[in-house]
Amino acid sequence: TKNTCIITGASSGLGLAAAKALAETGEWHVIMACRDFLKAERAARSVGIPKENYTVIHCDLASFDSVRAFVDNFRRTGRQLDVLVCNAAVYFPTDKEPKFSAEGFELSVATNHMGHFLLARLLLEDIEKAEDSLRRMIIVGSITGNSNTVAGNVPPKANLGDLRGLAGGLNGVNSSSMIDGGEFDGAKAYKDSKVCNMLTMQEFHKRYHEKTGVTFSSLYPGCIAETGLFRNHVQLFRTLFPPFQKYITKGYVSEEEAGKRLAQVVSDPKLSKSGVYWSWNKESNSFENELSEEASNPEKARRLWEISEKLCGLA
Ligand code: NDP
DSSP states (O other): OOEEEEEETTTSHHHHHHHHHHHHTTSEEEEEEESOHHHHHHHHHHTTOOGGGEEEEEOOTTOHHHHHHHHHHHHHTTOOOOEEEEOOOOOOTTOSSOOBOTTSSBHHHIIIIIIHHHHHHHHHHHHHTSOTTTOEEEEEOOGGGOTTSSGGGSSSOOOOTTOHHHHTTSOSSSSOSSTTSOOOOHHHHHHHHHHHHHHHHHHHHHHHHHHHOOEEEEEOOOBOTTSGGGTTSOHHHHHHHHHIIIIIIOOBOOHHHHHHHHHHHHHOGGGOOTTEEEEEOTTOOEEEEOOOTGGGOHHHHHHHHHHHHHHTTOO
């Protein structure tokens, strides 16, 4: 039988490319956890994933009820889960006002961090039962949340502060809609959410790697300048960003190559070390990258975990 991997947001960009790369090996069945069922079905067909190699199951990360329903529906398939990839994300760089999730949390942190936090917590017990050599949990990170890099220093910089906005409920009513308690800034909210992703991976590693044997990792696949992530950006940006990344920063990577990188983190025996933030050099070789001070701060990781648990109704 095939191994099973869940990928959130597999209806476009990196998630779709990784689903394709895994399905092509013939060894993996990919569960596409997507908010738009029809779009996901069409996407899988358009890139030629054979129908016996994937299943679309509805999951809207911006709703805790939907995340819980997804977990139930996945369990009903009777499949043994081997790998979970938390990949979906939204980015609202030009919004002047925040939008909110079903539970009333600022939408980019709700989708990118909180929905994934709940999903990952619920599915850990499923992954624990998988074979030693397979079980992994991956949370896609980003260089933009990482202030020890050039890209991570483009303002507005990520900064979670003392997490007062998050602790207050991130609802823009009796708390700020930003994690650090500041004024809403869509680009910063995205970067903050990616720092949360990287901190979450490390806290999982610390709490559960020894106990469960599961490998926890994060990655920066390179700048995939043409994905849907930039759909909400101004047109001039969307025109200039891909060539800028190709010729100036040289961080550009095609969707296909990025998908192969994520597929490596899922299944390559060489990338089985836990607690690692993977990146790739110019020759496309993987290496263990370093995280910024904030994205590797153990005290912040612990606080973020505890507050997120409360907000998701787990504690
Ligand atoms: P895309 O916009 O192409 O893909 C994002 C996916 O997330 C889409 O499938 C989208 O679904 C899905 N999604 C959004 N909101 C929800 C939700 N509420 N519930 C379920 N699914 C949702 O972007 P990318 O492929 O670029 O992004 C994938 C990951 O890569 C993200 O984590 C991003 O932060 C990361 N990344 C991207 C980089 C880049 O340069 N592009 C660089 C570094 C990291 P739908 O199709 O329905 O909109």
